[in-house]
Amino acid sequence: MSDSRTMRVVQAAASMIVLAAIWQVLSMVFPPFLFPPVPDIIKRTIEVLITGSLLVDVLLTAARIFAGLLGAFLLGGLLALAIGQSRTVENFVTPVLTFFQGIPALSWVVFAIIWFHGIEFRVFFIMVMTTLPAFTFQILDALRSMSKDLFEMTMSFRPSRAKLFRYLIVPTIVPGILTAWKVNLGNAARVVVVAELVGATGGVGYQLLRQQQLFDMAGAMAWTLQLVLFVLVVQQTINAIEAWALRYRAVSERAV
Amino acid sequence: MAAEPIIAFDDVSKVFPRADGRGDFTAVDKLSFDIDKGEIVAVLGKTGCGKSTMFNIVAGLIEPTSGQARVIGHDPFRDFDFFRGKIGIVFQGDRLMPWRSALDNVLLGLQILDRNPKQAEEAARAWLTRLGLSGHEHDYPHALSGGMRQRVSIARAFAVDPEILLCDEPFSSLDEMTARDLRAEFVRLVRQNNKTAVFITHQINEAIEIGDRVLVFHHPARIAYEARLAETGREQAHSEIMRVLGTEPTPLS
Numbered sequence: 001m002s003d004s005r006t007m008r009v010v011q012a013a014a015s016m017i018v019l020a021a022i023w024q025v026l027s028m029v030f031p032p033f034l035f036p037p038v039p040d041i042i043k044r045t046i047e048v049l050i051t052g053s054l055l056v057d058v059l060l061t062a063a064r065i066f067a068g069l070l071g072a073f074l075l076g077g078l079l080a081l082a083i084g085q086s087r088t089v090e091n092f093v094t095p096v097l098t099f100f101q102g103i104p105a106l107s108w109v110v111f112a113i114i115w116f117h118g119i120e121f122r123v124f125f126i127m128v129m130t131t132l133p134a135f136t137f138q139i140l141d142a143l144r145s146m147s148k149d150l151f152e153m154t155m156s157f158r159p160s161r162a163k164l165f166r167y168l169i170v171p172t173i174v175p176g177i178l179t180a181w182k183v184n185l186g187n188a189a190r191v192v193v194v195a196e197l198v199g200a201t202g203g204v205g206y207q208l209l210r211q212q213q214l215f216d217m218a219g220a221m222a223w224t225l226q227l228v229l230f231v232l233v234v235q236q237t238i239n240a241i242e243a244w245a246l247r248y249r250a251v252s253e254r255a256v
Numbered sequence: 257m258a259a260e261p262i263i264a265f266d267d268v269s270k271v272f273p274r275a276d277g278r279g280d281f282t283a284v285d286k287l288s289f290d291i292d293k294g295e296i297v298a299v300l301g302k303t304g305c306g307k308s309t310m311f312n313i314v315a316g317l318i319e320p321t322s323g324q325a326r327v328i329g330h331d332p333f334r335d336f337d338f339f340r341g342k343i344g345i346v347f348q349g350d351r352l353m354p355w356r357s358a359l360d361n362v363l364l365g366l367q368i369l370d371r372n373p374k375q376a377e378e379a380a381r382a383w384l385t386r387l388g389l390s391g392h393e394h395d396y397p398h399a400l401s402g403g404m405r406q407r408v409s410i411a412r413a414f415a416v417d418p419e420i421l422l423c424d425e426p427f428s429s430l431d432e433m434t435a436r437d438l439r440a441e442f443v444r445l446v447r448q449n450n451k452t453a454v455f456i457t458h459q460i461n462e463a464i465e466i467g468d469r470v471l472v473f474h475h476p477a478r479i480a481y482e483a484r485l486a487e488t489g490r491e492q493a494h495s496e497i498m499r500v501l502g503t504e505p506t507p508l509s
Contacts, residue, residue, distance in 0.1 A: 153351040156315060157368040157416070158340040167364060171355045248355045250398035 036218035044222035054207075058226045061196065061203040064120075065188045065230075068127020069181065075128065076135030076180075083136070084143045097133040105130045105191045109198050119200050126195045131184045138183070142176025143169070178242045182235060189231045260329060261290035262420060262452050263314060268323035270309050283309040285476040286323065293419075296446055296453045298467030300460065302501065306477025307456045311424050314454060315345055328419060341369045344413035346426040350405040352397040358384060358408045359393040365416040376415075383411035387441065403434035410438070414445060421446060421453040427462070439466055460497050464490050472500050 020038050027035040048054045079097075083090040108129045112122040146169065154168045196205025204227050211219035270284040283306040291297050301307050312318045313325050316332035316339055325331065330338050344365075352361045359380055366376035384393055387407040397405055406426060413421060423442070427435035443466055446453045457463050463470045464485065470493060472481040481500040483493035 149347070149349060149351050150353060152317060153345070153347060154364070154368075155317065156343065156345040157365045158337055159368045163368050167368065168353075171353065246355075248357075248396040248398070250396075 033215055033217055036221070040218045041221045041225070044218045045225045048222055048226055057203050057207050058230065061192055061205070061227065062230055064123050064127065064196075064203065065185070065192050068124055068192065069131060069184055069188050071124060071128045072131040072135045072184070073177075073181070076132050077139050077177075079132075079136045080139035080143055083140055093136075097136055100129060101133040103129075105194055109195050112195070113199050122199050123192065123195045127188055127191060130191045131188055134184055134187070135180050138176055138180035139173060142173035145176070146172045174245055175242075178238060178245065182238050185231060185234055185238070189227055193227065259293065262293045262328055263289075263291040263454065264324075264326045265289050265310075265313075266324045266326075268310075268313065268320045268325050270306070270313065270318065271321045282476040284313070284320070285478045287478050288323075289471060289479060289482075291452060291454065293452050294450060296443065296455060296466060296468045298455045298457060298463035298470045299473060300457055300463040300470055300497065300501075301473030301477070302475065303458055305473045305475040307458075307473055308424055310473075310477050311422060311454070311456055314420075315343060315422055341365070341416050342419050344416055344418035344421045346406075346410055346413045346421065346423040348425045348428060350397070350402075350409040352405055352408055352412075354397050357394045357396055358389060358400065358404075361397070361408050362411045362415050365412060369416060380411070380415050383415045384408070386445070387411050402430055403438065406430060406438060410442060410445075414449070417449075419452060421451050423453065423455045425457055428457070428459075435462075442466070460494060460501070460503070463497070464494055470497065472497055 023035060024038045027037045029035075032040070048058065079093060083093055105126070108126045112125050116122045116125060150168060150172075154164060159167065192203070193205040193208065196203040197209050198205075200206045204223050207223045208220055211217075211223060265287050268284055268287045269282065271280045271282050273280050285306075287310060299307050299310065309318070313320055314327055314332060316327075316336050319333040325333075327339070328342060332339060332343075352358075353364065356364065359377070362380035362383055363376055366380065367373075371379075381393060384390060387410060389404060389407055389411070392400065392404065397408070400408065410426070426442075427438050430438065439462065442453075445451075455463075455466050457466070468485060470481075470483045470485065471479055472483075474480040481496060483496065485493055488496075
């Protein structure tokens with residue numbers, strides 16, 4: 001590991017240790033049902049991870065996040081391509097997406113409960129509707145940032161549409177797609193909990209609701225940490241994919 | 257009977273609407289010329305005279321407003337697909353794809369043309385070697401100097417074995433020594449491989465150094481002077497071109 005990377009890891013770990021220390025001090029001042037000690041939270045977190053029946057809830061939430069994001073990504077990608085090719089489609093679709101952006105996630109939860117029966121479809125619908133505008137606009141931005149020079153150069157070889165897409169458009173929009181996934185992952189993790197809290201019988205949101213009913217703060221923290229850990233792991237995976245996919249970029253030795 | 261010219265412009269005009277919506281401007285005005293197979297023609301003119309518009313018409317990237325442009329007997333804009341692999345272009349900037357290595361950049365045209373992958377790679381490697389880039393096949397563009405990057409773009413144009421090479425001021429952003437080396441290399445490769453080349457430039461010395469024939473454009477693009485260098489001689493062509501363009505006298509290099 002390079003020195004700068006080691007330093008980054010040490011600094012990140014230090015900030016977490018400081019946060020845990022502050023919590024531990026608060027746990028000494030306040031009763032445990034408000035601020036349970038850090039070791040208790042860690043114990044409960046590990047318990048969730050090693051208990052099969054509890055881990056299923058974490059995996060269920062993860063699957064819902066992935067399904068929702070994938071659905072929004074595919075639909076958003078198609079919409080972005082259509083908008084990019086037609087001014088009429090842009091004029092028609094953009095106001096609708098902007099309107100959707102203004103609708104709070106909780107409203108989509110209410111709509112889904114009223115409109116649909118199946119829990120999984122409800123959650124999928126909520127996830128897609130809340131992340132679709134961001135995916136569409138981010139992919140569209142990536143498309144529009146495509147270099148005119150590279151487009152003309154590629155067109156000089158007279159490619160088919162499929163080859164133009166493969167050799168120019170896809171590599172051009174990959175950085176934008178990766179950013180979109182990173183941004184939407186955090187949003188999706190927040191929204192899925194709300195959706196599960198209201199309308200599901202399993203998953204991290206459902207478990208959080210149970211901890212609230214039991215007034216179990218350590219449990220609530222343990223389930224919250226499951227989601228945070230999940231987001232961190234996926235973020236790191238996307239970062240690794242990004243580092244590989246964008247390895248061609250020149251890196252300055254001096255930081256901004 | 258004389259062979260049909262490989263590029264023929266007959267009264268070609270191109271008019272663009274102004275960006276502010278107030279009328280039009282004429283970039284090319286009733287331009288007529290022929291270029292024969294195997295010729296290297298340098299097109300010379302001041303910045304903004306319509307050289308690049310003419311270039312884009314030949315490349316089939318834009319359509320003339322009036323008149324007829326024919327390239328290898330076809331309309332380059334309407335018969336767009338006919339020209340797959342028949343025209344190679346070296347642009348003003350290198351226009352390398354930053355996510356592709358030098359080798360992959362040279363391979364681009366061959367991949368688009370569905371050439372056999374093994375033979376395509378051999379051809380791409382051979383062109384990189386011929387242009388002095390052996391050992392840099394796997395370097396990304398950001399790791400190459402300006403001259404090396406432009407060599408890669410020349411290799412990319414030659415690799416598809418086109419009948420016609422179009423060059424739009426390809427060496428204008430390079431230092432004079434690198435540009436001189438690349439010019440000599442370019443002319444050698446065009447002649448060795450029996451290509452037809454249209455070379456756009458705004459430098460008189462470059463036009464005379466490269467072309468068998470020099471076409472001087474006025475604005476909007478139409479021919480103000482034409483010199484076949486084998487007949488006119490370089491010295492006389494040089495002084496005539498300076499007179500036509502109204503430039504300060506500079507020595508012929």
